[in-house]
Amino acid sequence: ETPTTATSEGPAASAAQNQSAGPGCARSKTGYPQIDLKGAVVGFSQSEKEANPFRTAETQSIRDEAAKRGAELLYTNAQSDLNKQISDIKSLIDRGAKLLIVAPLNSDGLQPAFDAAKAKQVPVVTIDRKVSSQPCTDYLTFIGSDFVEQGKRAAQQMIKATGGTGKIAILLGASGNNVTVDRTKGFKDGIAGTPGLTVVAEQTGEFDRSKGQAVMEQLIQSNPDITAVYAENDEMGVGAVTALKAAGKQPGKDVKIVSVDGTRNAVQLLVDGSYTGVVESNPRFGPLAFDTLEKFGKGDEIPNTIVISDDEYDSTNAAQKLANAY
């Protein structure tokens, strides 16, 4: 509801909207103590290494916001190990964190950590990935993108760019990952009403640029008639561009490429004309997360789900929005 202005990263697109229809979560309902953000110890549990732009921007946003609001930030990184994330969260509580922000490694499996937080009356805001536990009881709320929606928006871009006909190759994310599942579902639902678009291949590129490139190289050989690529993250999309160029195709023209994330590399390609569209997955959770914790502290009702607004880049706006990309 409250559009936040300017994060350290420049003009932010992080407007939030309340999506949950049901009753929200107020402090009175949980009986948690009131905590003043200024000087409070806030724990942040990051799920994986900051080795990709999304994670880097996410962590930076949280750090910046904590500094801005005078909170003391404790930070852990689970290094992609679910069990480690659980002990990370427990140790954050143990080290005196009174408020928690968690970027879950996975939608499932964090229950023991939430239980520990509950026992110590520590509110938990989860960001970027929705968990399967109960909001308000197990955790306070979820702030993040709607991955299915991202897939749908990618589909719309695709329909627009191809004019509704074409053969699509999907570069899937890592197997077993909810993000992969949702972005695939959204995209397929999105193109369902467009009979001219058919998916001729879907293969995993594991969210990795070089794997995306390798898979694309194979697919373009066996299906030279591919006219569109949907990559479930920018890295694979960028890999696909390299592969297509090597195969003598003109990405962005002969073969339309749409992906999700909004990294600088992908948007730059869009500016250069070798890309078709990028649906943003906004990593700048800091302001929203701290706002939410502050409101909760004040006793306001917090919605169960807060959807961060994702921007969209296409050939018309890429150049002017390039600075927004991360």
Next chain:
Amino acid sequence: MTQTTQAPTKTAVGSAAARTRWLQDNGVYVAVGVLLLFNALFTANFLTLGNFTTQLVQAAPVLIVALGMALVIGTEGVDLSVGAVMALAAAIIPLYLGAGPLVAITMALVVGLLAGAFNGFLVARVGIQPIVATLALLVGGRGLALVIADGQLVQLHDETFLALGTGDVAGIPVSVLIAGLLALVIAGLTNRTTFGRQLVAIGGNRKAATLAGLPVNRVLIGVYAITGVLAAIAGVLATSRLAASDPADMGLLMELSAITAVVVGGTPLTGGKVRVLGTVFGVILMQLVRATLIKHNLPDSIAQMIQAAIIIAAVYVARERR
């Protein structure tokens, strides 16, 4: 408690033995042949020059790493750190690319050499078992690469450097050419030089090799150093092909791909034997398997299970009989 053993008839045993022996030595070539035939028949657009080039280009970095791995395995060792060394090489490139591609590549190779020599030192001089010695670098090496690169993927724009990944000489991609040359060099090294023969002797019986006055430590350190350099070369080539330095993902799980290719190619993990041509075909076989699975658009689950089955089948045929 009287037992009587009656032997089987002899003639059947003899010819069957000869057949399995032949298969054991040539299984990997047969498998590559079979897979090529399958694809020629059932895969669309398989028999094109472009497709074969793609397969070779993709296989080149794996082959380069596998060549080193074959040497290490020949000494009864193993090098789990090759993927991390590739990542280190990738992280080094952008740091020095400003000074020209040659400097950057040299620095990457030097880092590979140092990493390899360090592994060799741990194995030869300190006496730590290869798996553990190189595991330390597997764990720490990629972290170090990320520290060097500040965790960032860096887009590369140096045309000369990128030509390594995209250029060709007389129609043959540069990386394939380099991989081919290195295969020849390693084959010569193992079969024709003192170093190569000493290497397999050490793998066959280290104690005896020591007592025979062989320079065991020198050879071991040399082998790991060569492997480090080869991994760095692979890292450089893969980086230039990707047009980006990506230490987070560069060479991830490369150690397992390389070991699989080497073993599928008929080099036993027990050491004392190195098959270079077999390794080349082992790499090609695994590449073709991957390509086939992707081209037929099989889901990841089935693809993984089929890969498992093919690895088992190939190694089963090539296994040493007791």
Next chain:
Amino acid sequence: MTATLTKATPTMAARTKVLQRQGAAVALVLMVAVSWLVFPRFGSLDNLRDLALQGSFLAVIAIGMTFVIITGGIDLSVGSVYALGGVLAAWGSQYGFLVALALPLVVCGLIGLINGLLIARTNMAPFIVTLASLLFARGLLLVITDEGANTYQIPADSAFVELGRGTVFGFGYPIFVAAVLAVLGGMVLNRTNFGQNVFATGGAEQSAVLLGVPVAKTKVLVYTMSGTLAGLAGALTAAYLQSGVTVIGVGLELDAIAVVVIGGTLLTGGMGTVLGTVIGVGLIKVIQNVINQIGTLDSNYQSVVSGVFLLIVVVLQRILRR
């Protein structure tokens, strides 16, 4: 004079031997003591409980791995099998406690059995066989979960959850399961004929055959055991997490191997202890915990620190052993 001398020597030798064997234990005690002093929160009961719980899952797997490694083998499949076990348990929990527990044990045991049969009966290298089953188990897991799209939840009120979440004095049940298995494992290894066969198989396989040791049977058994224990660890984890998470266990095999080796078990086989493995688990978990206690460490440095630490431990151990 001579008598006293000959008497004195063995006890002194015995004393140094104890120190050598317990190198990892000494390191653990030192590590714990220092952490306690430097990080006041390290010693908190909550932290210790969590440490033990986190260690217990790894310990269950590592106990099986200890047996495998003592026979001179290796089991790379445990990470995938562990994940598969968790998914099977979660799926099975809808049919009650017994199914939830038995299903992963049986299926994962079967995968171990197949590993064992392939290794024992066909003379294929354990490394490659279990590498294939690493792929296979992951593939199977993806099939069951519809390419990972389905995560099976365990109802919070099911008895099975209690297995993972229940506590005695705040210490989770899995800790007791691991402890019992460790004691049993130690007993089996040292005090049963099977245990002796495990040592003999790894110590000198050819000789073991000539000594009448059922080498093949022993191998089949240890891999079956390893698979079953990995499945059990997966089931415990699922009970603890209340769901069959698909993304766990990647690279866990390397952790398991590392702790076994840190615990003093020879990778070449023939020597090792379950106690050592448990101590190895303790060391790894304490290191992880300490890295967390430091708190400000950049995530990339964390792997560097882990790698360096692993190195220090194995080098120290090696030096002590001399």
Next chain:
Amino acid sequence: MPTEIPSSPVIEVAGVTKTFAGVQALRDVDFTLQRGEIHALVGENGAGKSTLIKVLTGIHTPDAGRITRDGHISTIYQEVNLVPLMSVSANLFLGREPRNRFGLIDRARRDADAAELLRGYGITADVSSPLGTLAVGEQQMVALARAVAAEADVVIMDEPTSSLEPREVETLLGVVQKLHEEGIAIIYVSHRMDELYRICDTVTVLRDGVNVHSGPLKELPRIELVSLMLGRSVKEIENHGTTAFGEDHHADAEPVLEATGLTSKPRINGVSVAIRPGEVVGLAGLLGSGRTETAKAIIGALPIDGGTVLVAGTPVPRTVKAATRAGISMLAEDRKTEGIIPNLSVRENIVLAALPRLSRFGVTSRSKQDRIVDTFIKRLRIKVSSPEQKVAELSGGNQQKVLLARWLCTEPRILLLDEPTRGIDVGAKAEVQALIDELAREGLAVLLISSELDELLDGADRLVVLRDGSVAGELEGDQLTREHVLKAIAAEVTDDSDHASTH
């Protein structure tokens, strides 16, 4: 149980044939072992003795033929086949450990039983320490104790004495006698004629995988037995003595090797040996007296606490590589773990140490290798199907010859031979001995370690006797007699008696 000879066979073999990759190891062999007899199995290296035994025990499946076994067989294989990393007692009782009432292994009792059992074989080592810390000979005794304790109906011994000292040989022969009295049948493989004639009733001679003779042993003159084994006429053989060594050598005045005060606690303590060119110095001593360690210390394979090694007056750095370069070569005692590279071919095993010399700029020359290898295969009469055959496929004796060839082609100045004729057949042994002789005459300095006293007495110009890791005496000229040596070796035992000590 008194010895009566019932005539029912315990083992009967008919028409057994066994072929390994091109080598026919056994050809249509018939063999019968009667209850209670001691049956000698003899033949040249590679004649098929070990193969026949492995066929009997079921390790190898024959290609053709029928085997009938009646009763439990217990075997001591040619190479020590125990588990070095396991404790002595665990090795002894592997598979039949004493249990406590919970069915768990009773370790205390196992150790006690083991110590008790081994005392009977003259071994007092700590039974809870790893077997690998024992000397080869002691390990052989453990293997013997294990085999005997297994309560078998048949005990097979494949060259059990090849690494034993006279004193242990006596112990072993005593054990054999005891088993015989208990009515247990024994197959006894050995290249040592004395032992065979002392204990065996019957003999089977294998030559090139064929049974060329089976019958009572006592009636068969020694020379005829040898002629059967070698397939040469009696006359040809009569020209040889017990050993093939010639007369004394003419050694130069200045020693080429001077090892002084070699100390490596606790195995050897201040051992000094000097050898002149053209001289053969023997190293005598009991099992575990430190002879192997002395040789290893000289070549730099054993870390030492003190002492120096000079070659022609120049100190040699303490690595095997440096020693090899200085002209020292050592034929290791344990050919299986310290000698052969099993995966490599005969050719590669032979040229291994000389590779740098046979290469240019690190690139090997195949033709040079082939020439050398051919020479040595002929000169040492190594029985191979081709130089490219895997060395692991050779018989024990032939492997030994391959190793000798490896050292000879490095053209050493000093040759350390640790049990060079161990496990070598009569024919080959004579050849090796003649070879040592010839090498010495060519000016080589040889250090000869042997557990066969005759070999030492005949072959060496001078004997250094070790006891408990120290030099107990040196014998030369007239003193080179059996009595003198035994006295020097066994001084410990005879000190209390009224025998005079050697010097």
